[in-house]
Amino acid sequence: MNALSVRGLTKTYGNGVEALRGIDLDVERGDFFALLGPNGAGKTTLIGIITSLVNKTGGTASVFGHDIDRELEAAKACIGVVPQEINFNMFETPFTIVVNQAGFYGIPRTVARERAEKYLRQLQLWERRNSMSRGLSGGMKRRLMIARALMHEPRLLILDEPTAGVDIEIRRSMWDFLREINARGTTIILTTHYLEEAETLCRNIAIINGGRIVERDRMSSLLRRLHVETFVFNLRTPLAVAPALPGYVTTLIDDHTLEVEVSKEENLNDIFARLSALGIEVLSMRNKVNRLEEIFMRLVEGRGAHGEPVREGSAQPAATPRTRARVGTPS
Amino acid sequence: MSSVAQPAAVPIRLSVVRWVGFRTIVIREYGRIIRIWGQTIVPSVVTAVLYFAIFGSLIGRRVGSMGGFDYKQYIAPGLIMMSVITNSYGNVVASFFGAKFGKHVEELLVSPLPNWVIVGGYAAGGLVRGLLVGAAVTVVSLVFTHLHVHHLLVVLMALLLTSLTFALAGFLNALFAKNFDQVNWIPAFVLTQLTYFGGVFYSVSLLPPWARSLSYANPILYMVNAFRFGFLGVSDVDVGGAFALMAAAALVLYVLAVGLMNRGTGIRE
Numbered sequence: 001m002n003a004l005s006v007r008g009l010t011k012t013y014g015n016g017v018e019a020l021r022g023i024d025l026d027v028e029r030g031d032f033f034a035l036l037g038p039n040g041a042g043k044t045t046l047i048g049i050i051t052s053l054v055n056k057t058g059g060t061a062s063v064f065g066h067d068i069d070r071e072l073e074a075a076k077a078c079i080g081v082v083p084q085e086i087n088f089n090m091f092e093t094p095f096t097i098v099v100n101q102a103g104f105y106g107i108p109r110t111v112a113r114e115r116a117e118k119y120l121r122q123l124q125l126w127e128r129r130n131s132m133s134r135g136l137s138g139g140m141k142r143r144l145m146i147a148r149a150l151m152h153e154p155r156l157l158i159l160d161e162p163t164a165g166v167d168i169e170i171r172r173s174m175w176d177f178l179r180e181i182n183a184r185g186t187t188i189i190l191t192t193h194y195l196e197e198a199e200t201l202c203r204n205i206a207i208i209n210g211g212r213i214v215e216r217d218r219m220s221s222l223l224r225r226l227h228v229e230t231f232v233f234n235l236r237t238p239l240a241v242a243p244a245l246p247g248y249v250t251t252l253i254d255d256h257t258l259e260v261e262v263s264k265e266e267n268l269n270d271i272f273a274r275l276s277a278l279g280i281e282v283l284s285m286r287n288k289v290n291r292l293e294e295i296f297m298r299l300v301e302g303r304g305a306h307g308e309p310v311r312e313g314s315a316q317p318a319a320t321p322r323t324r325a326r327v328g329t330p331s
Numbered sequence: 332m333s334s335v336a337q338p339a340a341v342p343i344r345l346s347v348v349r350w351v352g353f354r355t356i357v358i359r360e361y362g363r364i365i366r367i368w369g370q371t372i373v374p375s376v377v378t379a380v381l382y383f384a385i386f387g388s389l390i391g392r393r394v395g396s397m398g399g400f401d402y403k404q405y406i407a408p409g410l411i412m413m414s415v416i417t418n419s420y421g422n423v424v425a426s427f428f429g430a431k432f433g434k435h436v437e438e439l440l441v442s443p444l445p446n447w448v449i450v451g452g453y454a455a456g457g458l459v460r461g462l463l464v465g466a467a468v469t470v471v472s473l474v475f476t477h478l479h480v481h482h483l484l485v486v487l488m489a490l491l492l493t494s495l496t497f498a499l500a501g502f503l504n505a506l507f508a509k510n511f512d513q514v515n516w517i518p519a520f521v522l523t524q525l526t527y528f529g530g531v532f533y534s535v536s537l538l539p540p541w542a543r544s545l546s547y548a549n550p551i552l553y554m555v556n557a558f559r560f561g562f563l564g565v566s567d568v569d570v571g572g573a574f575a576l577m578a579a580a581a582l583v584l585y586v587l588a589v590g591l592m593n594r595g596t597g598i599r600e
Contacts, residue, residue: 013600014600048600051440051441052440052441052599053437053440053441053599054599054600055595055599055600072443073345073348073443073444073445074345074443076441076442076443077348077443079441081441083437085434086434087433087434087435087437087438088435088438089430089433089435090433091366096359096362100355100358100359100438101438101442103351103352103354103355103358104352104355104356104438104439104442104443104444105348105352105442105443106344106347106348106349106350106351106352106443107351108351109355148438
């Protein structure tokens, strides 16, 4: 049984906007799943339908086998959701908010108080438990929403951009926390604009664009399909023009920074050898963007993971590759 | 941040979820009423003091008796009922619209609580405030006049049904409201007028026939008179009919509110 199973899900809003155009998606039990897409792609609508905040137009969805049309209460009892926007009562304290939320899921008050202490401590909010919530920092508010979503210990946790606006230190500690939750068996669906976050945490991924799933794969398989990566080299001595490296696209960003596009068939040793032969000394090197970001941009721009066009409504890359255009290549 | 969540393994008991959820909504509403007591309890008490001081003590002396009772005694049940009506309505409309506006209504909408429990919880919250304020205004009334209870069950039932009816009406207002103006519109331009013309300060027997006929179309007249009957034993309307009307109104409003919630009116896209 899947944690989430969605078939032919469609949503057309009253103003005629088609937010979802037939989504099919399965998320396995215990998975840490990334649902990515640009703004307006349909991610939040999809989550809204699953959590019953949005009425669907067509299709079916079930959570741990509970169909949301026939067993809505049972389906919702399995889900914990951390929404994109802050949605707790700013005039209540964190302790009250989480205890009440547990009550809405049928957790008795004595148990709820114990859990409130446990989760507020784990999310470093215990010291602020009796403060008015509006006074919490942005990161604290995000953590409070996570604590609230965990109070009924859901089997499926849906996180809609949980680390937006959170500083890097807190973000990384939240990653560790989410990994632990997942390791204990909770299925997690994560949407985020921090692609490094998805790449680091998630085992499987779907990319949604224009209301359709345009890619669905294991994270590792998808990353392996990345055909071209761009590396940035910091040089010891300045260059006036980009060096000509046969077979590579090179771009001189400034006199000490060189970008080189490297395809899967080529290797870095060869580039280093060629640069050394030209007397160019490399001080350091990094990826221009992370690998998932590179694939993501290609997919949402309709070029596929290899740079090929994507068929509308297809979760698979199109069969016919096309040559990528060279942009800004001075060599 | 370290260690935690266990996925729920035991099957949920929906009846327990519903009962605990209902209680939680009521406890949360009670907490809100007490937290902002300066806004929820005090204004009605102050208003009641003013009414008793001005209409009861100053003008009432010249009015003499009404329905065979001292004027202050006659208006006391009406003033208590007026505070119950406005507070039951006001509590639900403000709380539920506030939850919509602040988006924390989503806490309930994503939970496994069915809509009939959510509506029931908010209505019970309105009832709690109606009863609290009603009790406070009753205490004020006792300072100014003597109140004899003629029929306790009638008093309690009238209080309960009226409060419930207006709490549910407030819920409907909050469902349809898109901004704060629409929250205030009904209380300011409908409720106040109906209450003042609902026999709080006078007996409809004093009105000319056309005005009396018109008054019988006002549901608040039945509520105030049923309540007054419980205290004084006099009424301008048939008390049995008044209870039937109140029960029917509460039921219709409840069914309507749950139906609209199920459709997603005002809460879902």
